Amino acid sequence: MRQEAPGGGAEGRSVATVVAWILRAGVGLAGALLFSGLALPVQVAQEVGIIVLLAAPALALGAAFVLYVTQKDWPVAGACLVVMLVLGATVFAAA
Amino acid sequence: MPFLSLLMGVPIHEAVAVSLVAVVATSSSSTVGFLSRGLVNLRLGLTLETTMTFGAALGGFASVAFDQEALSALFAVLLGFMALSLFRRTEGPGSADASASGGGAPAGRLSGRFFDQHLGSHVSYSVARVPAGLVISLVAGGMSGLLGIGGGVVNVPAMTMLMGVPMKAAAATSSFMIGLTAVAGATVYYLHDLVDPAVAAPVALGALLGAAGGARLSSRLSGTVLRRVLSAVLILLAMQMALAAFGVRLR
Numbered sequence: 001m002r003q004e005a006p007g008g009g010a011e012g013r014s015v016a017t018v019v020a021w022i023l024r025a026g027v028g029l030a031g032a033l034l035f036s037g038l039a040l041p042v043q044v045a046q047e048v049g050i051i052v053l054l055a056a057p058a059l060a061l062g063a064a065f066v067l068y069v070t071q072k073d074w075p076v077a078g079a080c081l082v083v084m085l086v087l088g089a090t091v092f093a094a095a
Numbered sequence: 096m097p098f099l100s101l102l103m104g105v106p107i108h109e110a111v112a113v114s115l116v117a118v119v120a121t122s123s124s125s126t127v128g129f130l131s132r133g134l135v136n137l138r139l140g141l142t143l144e145t146t147m148t149f150g151a152a153l154g155g156f157a158s159v160a161f162d163q164e165a166l167s168a169l170f171a172v173l174l175g176f177m178a179l180s181l182f183r184r185t186e187g188p189g190s191a192d193a194s195a196s197g198g199g200a201p202a203g204r205l206s207g208r209f210f211d212q213h214l215g216s217h218v219s220y221s222v223a224r225v226p227a228g229l230v231i232s233l234v235a236g237g238m239s240g241l242l243g244i245g246g247g248v249v250n251v252p253a254m255t256m257l258m259g260v261p262m263k264a265a266a267a268t269s270s271f272m273i274g275l276t277a278v279a280g281a282t283v284y285y286l287h288d289l290v291d292p293a294v295a296a297p298v299a300l301g302a303l304l305g306a307a308g309g310a311r312l313s314s315r316l317s318g319t320v321l322r323r324v325l326s327a328v329l330i331l332l333a334m335q336m337a338l339a340a341f342g343v344r345l346r
Contacts, residue, residue: 046292
Protein backbone atom coordinates (compact mmCIF):
# COMPACT_ATOMS: atom_id res chain seq x y z
CA MET A 1 0.00 0.00 0.00
CA ARG A 2 2.94 2.33 0.47
CA GLN A 3 5.13 4.21 -1.96
CA GLU A 4 8.13 2.11 -2.85
CA ALA A 5 10.81 4.42 -4.07
CA PRO A 6 13.51 2.75 -6.18
CA GLY A 7 16.75 2.44 -4.29
CA GLY A 8 14.80 3.36 -1.16
CA GLY A 9 12.50 0.47 -0.29
CA ALA A 10 12.22 0.30 3.49
CA GLU A 11 14.27 3.49 3.83
CA GLY A 12 11.83 5.41 1.62
CA ARG A 13 8.96 4.09 3.69
CA SER A 14 10.64 5.17 6.93
CA VAL A 15 10.95 8.75 5.69
CA ALA A 16 7.29 8.75 4.67
CA THR A 17 6.32 7.36 8.07
CA VAL A 18 8.26 10.03 9.98
CA VAL A 19 6.92 12.84 7.77
CA ALA A 20 3.39 11.51 8.25
CA TRP A 21 3.77 11.38 12.05
CA ILE A 22 5.10 14.95 12.24
CA LEU A 23 2.29 16.27 10.06
CA ARG A 24 -0.27 14.27 12.04
CA ALA A 25 1.04 15.69 15.33
CA GLY A 26 1.08 19.22 13.91
CA VAL A 27 -2.44 18.94 12.54
CA GLY A 28 -3.73 17.51 15.82
CA LEU A 29 -2.08 20.15 18.01
CA ALA A 30 -2.97 23.03 15.72
CA GLY A 31 -6.55 21.80 15.44
CA ALA A 32 -6.88 21.60 19.23
CA LEU A 33 -5.43 25.10 19.67
CA LEU A 34 -7.56 26.65 16.95
CA PHE A 35 -10.69 25.01 18.36
CA SER A 36 -9.90 26.15 21.91
CA GLY A 37 -9.28 29.65 20.56
CA LEU A 38 -12.76 29.63 19.08
CA ALA A 39 -14.45 28.10 22.11
CA LEU A 40 -12.66 30.22 24.72
CA PRO A 41 -11.85 33.94 24.72
CA VAL A 42 -8.13 33.23 24.35
CA GLN A 43 -6.75 34.80 21.21
CA VAL A 44 -3.22 33.59 21.97
CA ALA A 45 -4.40 30.01 21.34
CA GLN A 46 -5.39 30.98 17.80
CA GLU A 47 -2.06 32.69 17.26
CA VAL A 48 -0.08 29.68 18.55
CA GLY A 49 -2.31 27.33 16.57
CA ILE A 50 -1.46 29.15 13.35
CA ILE A 51 2.25 29.09 14.20
CA VAL A 52 2.10 25.34 14.89
CA LEU A 53 0.24 24.84 11.62
CA LEU A 54 2.92 26.71 9.67
CA ALA A 55 5.76 25.00 11.56
CA ALA A 56 4.61 21.40 10.98
CA PRO A 57 5.53 21.15 7.26
CA ALA A 58 8.85 22.88 7.95
CA LEU A 59 9.63 20.40 10.73
CA ALA A 60 8.67 17.52 8.47
CA LEU A 61 11.03 18.87 5.83
CA GLY A 62 13.86 19.08 8.35
CA ALA A 63 13.25 15.53 9.49
CA ALA A 64 13.21 14.31 5.89
CA PHE A 65 16.55 16.06 5.29
CA VAL A 66 18.14 14.37 8.32
CA LEU A 67 16.80 10.95 7.30
CA TYR A 68 17.96 11.29 3.69
CA VAL A 69 21.42 12.36 4.90
CA THR A 70 21.64 9.36 7.20
CA GLN A 71 20.65 7.17 4.23
CA LYS A 72 23.30 8.91 2.09
CA ASP A 73 20.62 9.78 -0.49
CA TRP A 74 22.50 12.92 -1.47
CA PRO A 75 20.35 14.20 -4.39
CA VAL A 76 17.17 14.26 -2.35
CA ALA A 77 18.98 15.48 0.76
CA GLY A 78 20.38 18.30 -1.40
CA ALA A 79 16.89 19.14 -2.63
CA CYS A 80 15.68 19.29 0.99
CA LEU A 81 18.58 21.59 1.85
CA VAL A 82 17.82 23.94 -1.06
CA VAL A 83 14.16 24.15 -0.04
CA MET A 84 15.11 24.82 3.59
CA LEU A 85 17.55 27.53 2.53
CA VAL A 86 14.93 29.25 0.35
CA LEU A 87 12.36 29.07 3.18
CA GLY A 88 14.92 30.45 5.63
CA ALA A 89 15.97 33.22 3.24
CA THR A 90 12.30 34.13 2.72
CA VAL A 91 11.65 34.43 6.45
CA PHE A 92 14.89 36.39 6.96
CA ALA A 93 14.16 38.80 4.10
CA ALA A 94 10.56 39.34 5.27
CA ALA A 95 11.67 40.05 8.83
CA MET B 96 -9.96 33.40 -0.95
CA PRO B 97 -12.70 34.69 -3.31
CA PHE B 98 -15.28 34.03 -0.62
CA LEU B 99 -13.26 36.00 1.92
CA SER B 100 -12.61 38.83 -0.51
CA LEU B 101 -15.93 39.06 -2.32
CA LEU B 102 -18.50 37.90 0.20
CA MET B 103 -16.95 38.84 3.56
CA GLY B 104 -15.23 42.05 2.50
CA VAL B 105 -11.79 41.03 3.74
CA PRO B 106 -9.08 43.10 1.96
CA ILE B 107 -7.55 41.00 -0.76
CA HIS B 108 -4.04 40.97 0.72
CA GLU B 109 -5.41 39.64 4.02
CA ALA B 110 -7.61 37.21 2.11
CA VAL B 111 -4.55 35.89 0.27
CA ALA B 112 -2.73 35.52 3.61
CA VAL B 113 -5.61 33.60 5.21
CA SER B 114 -5.95 31.52 2.07
CA LEU B 115 -2.30 30.49 2.27
CA VAL B 116 -2.78 29.43 5.91
CA ALA B 117 -5.79 27.40 4.77
CA VAL B 118 -3.70 25.83 1.99
CA VAL B 119 -1.12 24.71 4.58
CA ALA B 120 -3.90 23.25 6.73
CA THR B 121 -5.48 21.46 3.79
CA SER B 122 -2.14 20.12 2.58
CA SER B 123 -1.01 18.84 5.98
CA SER B 124 -4.32 17.18 6.74
CA SER B 125 -4.68 15.47 3.35
CA THR B 126 -0.99 14.55 3.04
CA VAL B 127 -1.20 12.48 6.23
CA GLY B 128 -3.81 10.30 4.56
CA PHE B 129 -2.01 10.17 1.22
CA LEU B 130 1.27 9.18 2.89
CA SER B 131 -0.41 6.37 4.79
CA ARG B 132 -1.71 5.05 1.45
CA GLY B 133 1.73 5.34 -0.17
CA LEU B 134 0.60 7.78 -2.85
CA VAL B 135 3.12 10.56 -2.19
CA ASN B 136 6.36 10.37 -4.19
CA LEU B 137 8.57 12.19 -1.69
CA ARG B 138 11.68 12.13 -3.91
CA LEU B 139 9.85 13.68 -6.84
CA GLY B 140 8.03 16.16 -4.63
CA LEU B 141 11.18 17.39 -2.93
CA THR B 142 13.01 17.68 -6.26
CA LEU B 143 10.27 19.82 -7.82
CA GLU B 144 9.90 21.76 -4.60
CA THR B 145 13.36 23.30 -5.06
CA THR B 146 12.06 25.64 -7.77
CA MET B 147 8.46 25.85 -6.54
CA THR B 148 9.45 27.28 -3.15
CA PHE B 149 11.70 29.83 -4.85
CA GLY B 150 8.83 30.95 -7.08
CA ALA B 151 6.49 31.22 -4.09
CA ALA B 152 8.93 33.43 -2.21
CA LEU B 153 9.24 35.76 -5.19
CA GLY B 154 5.47 35.83 -5.60
CA GLY B 155 4.93 36.56 -1.90
CA PHE B 156 7.17 39.62 -2.03
CA ALA B 157 5.76 40.81 -5.36
CA SER B 158 2.14 40.60 -4.15
CA VAL B 159 2.69 43.32 -1.53
CA ALA B 160 3.43 45.73 -4.37
CA PHE B 161 0.36 44.79 -6.45
CA ASP B 162 -2.97 46.66 -6.21
CA GLN B 163 -6.32 44.96 -5.60
CA GLU B 164 -7.64 45.38 -9.14
CA ALA B 165 -4.53 43.85 -10.71
CA LEU B 166 -4.61 40.89 -8.32
CA SER B 167 -8.33 40.40 -8.97
CA ALA B 168 -7.76 40.39 -12.73
CA LEU B 169 -4.89 37.92 -12.39
CA PHE B 170 -7.00 35.71 -10.16
CA ALA B 171 -9.90 35.81 -12.61
CA VAL B 172 -7.61 34.59 -15.40
CA LEU B 173 -6.23 31.85 -13.17
CA LEU B 174 -9.70 30.71 -12.13
CA GLY B 175 -10.69 30.44 -15.78
CA PHE B 176 -7.58 28.38 -16.48
CA MET B 177 -8.31 26.17 -13.49
CA ALA B 178 -11.89 25.60 -14.64
CA LEU B 179 -10.79 24.59 -18.15
CA SER B 180 -7.99 22.42 -16.78
CA LEU B 181 -10.35 20.60 -14.44
CA PHE B 182 -13.06 20.19 -17.08
CA ARG B 183 -10.69 18.75 -19.68
CA ARG B 184 -8.82 16.41 -17.32
CA THR B 185 -9.35 12.76 -18.15
CA GLU B 186 -9.77 9.70 -15.95
CA GLY B 187 -7.17 7.00 -15.45
CA PRO B 188 -3.43 6.97 -14.95
CA GLY B 189 -2.98 9.47 -17.77
CA SER B 190 0.41 8.22 -18.82
CA ALA B 191 1.78 5.75 -21.28
CA ASP B 192 4.62 5.13 -18.86
CA ALA B 193 2.32 4.07 -16.05
CA SER B 194 1.43 0.42 -15.86
CA ALA B 195 -0.58 -1.71 -13.50
CA SER B 196 1.49 -4.66 -12.45
CA GLY B 197 2.50 -6.86 -9.59
CA GLY B 198 6.17 -6.44 -10.29
CA GLY B 199 8.73 -4.14 -8.78
CA ALA B 200 9.20 -0.45 -9.34
CA PRO B 201 10.69 0.68 -12.64
CA ALA B 202 14.22 1.97 -12.86
CA GLY B 203 14.97 5.61 -12.09
CA ARG B 204 15.47 7.34 -8.79
CA LEU B 205 12.30 9.40 -9.08
CA SER B 206 10.04 6.60 -10.28
CA GLY B 207 7.43 5.15 -7.99
CA ARG B 208 4.91 2.45 -7.28
CA PHE B 209 1.66 2.43 -5.30
CA PHE B 210 -1.39 0.29 -4.77
CA ASP B 211 -4.44 1.64 -6.60
CA GLN B 212 -7.54 0.67 -4.63
CA HIS B 213 -9.83 1.41 -7.56
CA LEU B 214 -7.86 -0.85 -9.94
CA GLY B 215 -7.07 -3.40 -7.24
CA SER B 216 -3.43 -3.65 -8.31
CA HIS B 217 -0.07 -1.97 -8.01
CA VAL B 218 0.75 0.85 -10.44
CA SER B 219 4.38 1.41 -11.39
CA TYR B 220 5.55 4.52 -13.18
CA SER B 221 8.68 6.32 -14.27
CA VAL B 222 9.17 10.08 -14.39
CA ALA B 223 10.11 11.91 -17.60
CA ARG B 224 11.09 15.50 -18.48
CA VAL B 225 12.26 16.52 -15.01
CA PRO B 226 13.92 19.81 -16.19
CA ALA B 227 10.63 20.96 -17.77
CA GLY B 228 8.84 19.95 -14.58
CA LEU B 229 11.22 22.13 -12.57
CA VAL B 230 10.43 25.16 -14.75
CA ILE B 231 6.68 24.62 -14.46
CA SER B 232 7.04 24.22 -10.69
CA LEU B 233 8.73 27.63 -10.59
CA VAL B 234 5.72 29.16 -12.35
CA ALA B 235 3.30 27.29 -10.06
CA GLY B 236 5.17 28.54 -7.00
CA GLY B 237 5.01 32.11 -8.25
CA MET B 238 1.25 31.85 -8.66
CA SER B 239 0.96 30.39 -5.17
CA GLY B 240 2.82 33.24 -3.53
CA LEU B 241 1.14 35.92 -5.60
CA LEU B 242 -2.44 34.73 -5.48
CA GLY B 243 -2.71 32.58 -2.37
CA ILE B 244 -3.55 29.41 -4.23
CA GLY B 245 -1.83 26.07 -3.90
CA GLY B 246 -0.15 25.82 -7.27
CA GLY B 247 -1.51 22.30 -7.66
CA VAL B 248 -3.75 23.40 -10.53
CA VAL B 249 -0.58 23.90 -12.54
CA ASN B 250 1.53 21.14 -11.03
CA VAL B 251 -0.91 18.25 -11.22
CA PRO B 252 -1.64 18.57 -14.96
CA ALA B 253 2.09 19.10 -15.60
CA MET B 254 3.10 16.02 -13.63
CA THR B 255 0.40 13.96 -15.29
CA MET B 256 0.60 15.09 -18.92
CA LEU B 257 4.25 16.13 -19.16
CA MET B 258 6.12 13.93 -16.69
CA GLY B 259 4.06 10.75 -16.92
CA VAL B 260 3.02 10.52 -13.27
CA PRO B 261 -0.37 8.83 -12.67
CA MET B 262 -3.13 11.20 -11.57
CA LYS B 263 -3.47 9.82 -8.03
CA ALA B 264 0.27 10.01 -7.33
CA ALA B 265 0.49 13.46 -8.93
CA ALA B 266 -2.36 14.82 -6.84
CA ALA B 267 -0.96 13.34 -3.63
CA THR B 268 2.60 14.52 -4.36
CA SER B 269 1.29 17.97 -5.26
CA SER B 270 -0.68 18.06 -2.02
CA PHE B 271 2.55 17.49 -0.10
CA MET B 272 4.38 20.13 -2.17
CA ILE B 273 1.82 22.91 -1.88
CA GLY B 274 1.99 22.75 1.93
CA LEU B 275 5.72 23.45 1.83
CA THR B 276 5.26 26.12 -0.83
CA ALA B 277 2.47 27.88 1.00
CA VAL B 278 4.53 27.98 4.20
CA ALA B 279 6.99 30.34 2.47
CA GLY B 280 4.28 32.72 1.27
CA ALA B 281 2.24 32.49 4.49
CA THR B 282 5.30 33.28 6.60
CA VAL B 283 5.93 36.42 4.57
CA TYR B 284 2.35 37.56 5.11
CA TYR B 285 2.44 36.58 8.79
CA LEU B 286 5.55 38.68 9.38
CA HIS B 287 3.83 41.61 7.65
CA ASP B 288 0.91 41.25 10.16
CA LEU B 289 -1.51 40.39 7.37
CA VAL B 290 -2.73 37.14 8.99
CA ASP B 291 -5.68 38.05 11.21
CA PRO B 292 -6.09 35.19 13.72
CA ALA B 293 -9.78 35.96 14.15
CA VAL B 294 -10.32 35.23 10.44
CA ALA B 295 -7.57 32.68 9.87
CA ALA B 296 -8.40 30.40 12.83
CA PRO B 297 -11.93 29.37 11.79
CA VAL B 298 -10.88 29.10 8.14
CA ALA B 299 -7.87 26.92 9.01
CA LEU B 300 -9.93 24.76 11.36
CA GLY B 301 -12.52 24.26 8.67
CA ALA B 302 -9.79 23.43 6.17
CA LEU B 303 -8.28 20.83 8.52
CA LEU B 304 -11.61 19.11 9.02
CA GLY B 305 -12.70 19.48 5.41
CA ALA B 306 -9.45 18.07 4.02
CA ALA B 307 -9.63 15.05 6.30
CA GLY B 308 -13.22 14.38 5.29
CA GLY B 309 -12.57 15.18 1.66
CA ALA B 310 -9.68 12.74 1.46
CA ARG B 311 -12.02 9.97 2.64
CA LEU B 312 -14.86 11.03 0.37
CA SER B 313 -12.65 11.34 -2.70
CA SER B 314 -12.33 7.60 -3.07
CA ARG B 315 -16.12 7.10 -3.05
CA LEU B 316 -17.33 9.79 -5.46
CA SER B 317 -16.88 9.97 -9.21
CA GLY B 318 -13.92 12.13 -10.12
CA THR B 319 -15.67 13.33 -13.27
CA VAL B 320 -18.70 14.61 -11.34
CA LEU B 321 -16.52 16.36 -8.77
CA ARG B 322 -14.40 18.02 -11.44
CA ARG B 323 -17.37 19.31 -13.41
CA VAL B 324 -19.14 20.75 -10.36
CA LEU B 325 -15.93 22.42 -9.27
CA SER B 326 -15.34 23.75 -12.77
CA ALA B 327 -18.77 25.42 -12.73
CA VAL B 328 -18.09 27.00 -9.33
CA LEU B 329 -14.70 28.24 -10.49
CA ILE B 330 -16.21 29.85 -13.60
CA LEU B 331 -18.73 31.75 -11.45
CA LEU B 332 -15.99 32.90 -9.13
CA ALA B 333 -13.81 33.92 -12.10
CA MET B 334 -16.66 36.11 -13.35
CA GLN B 335 -17.06 37.71 -9.92
CA MET B 336 -13.34 38.37 -9.70
CA ALA B 337 -13.30 39.85 -13.20
CA LEU B 338 -16.03 42.27 -12.11
CA ALA B 339 -14.03 43.11 -8.99
CA ALA B 340 -11.06 43.90 -11.21
CA PHE B 341 -13.19 46.65 -12.78
CA GLY B 342 -14.30 47.94 -9.39
CA VAL B 343 -17.69 46.19 -9.29
CA ARG B 344 -18.18 44.49 -5.90
CA LEU B 345 -21.00 41.96 -5.44
CA ARG B 346 -21.75 42.11 -1.71
